Amino acid sequence: MPSRRPSQRHQLFYLAACLAIISCTITLIFWPAMVIAITANVFFSTYLISALARLPSLTPQVLRDHAASNDEPVWIIFLIVFASVVCAV
Secondary structure: OOOOOHHHHOHHHHHHHHHHHHHHHHHHHHOHHHHHHHHHHHHHHHHHHHHHHHHHHOOHHHHHHHOOOOOOOHHHHHHHHHHHHHHHO
16 A cells, blocks of 8 residues: 555644644734743643544554554654644743
8 A cells, every 4th residue: 555645644743733823913912921932832732632532543553554554753743742842831
């Protein structure tokens, strides 16, 4: 089975990022002091909830089939984690 296109693989991330950008804009207008906290919470909440919604469809066979698919480079993962920590502090 061919692997999915990158746009399909990262669909949950794109959804979370779009909602975070929208929440950032709204928060800047109404609560500028809370922009980082609210935007980060919207991003991670959206991503986690949408990932949890997919959890029942992740059977052992699906995980086996996609285990060899390409992952993101380590530096990108580190950059996202580092940005998350900076936002949290």
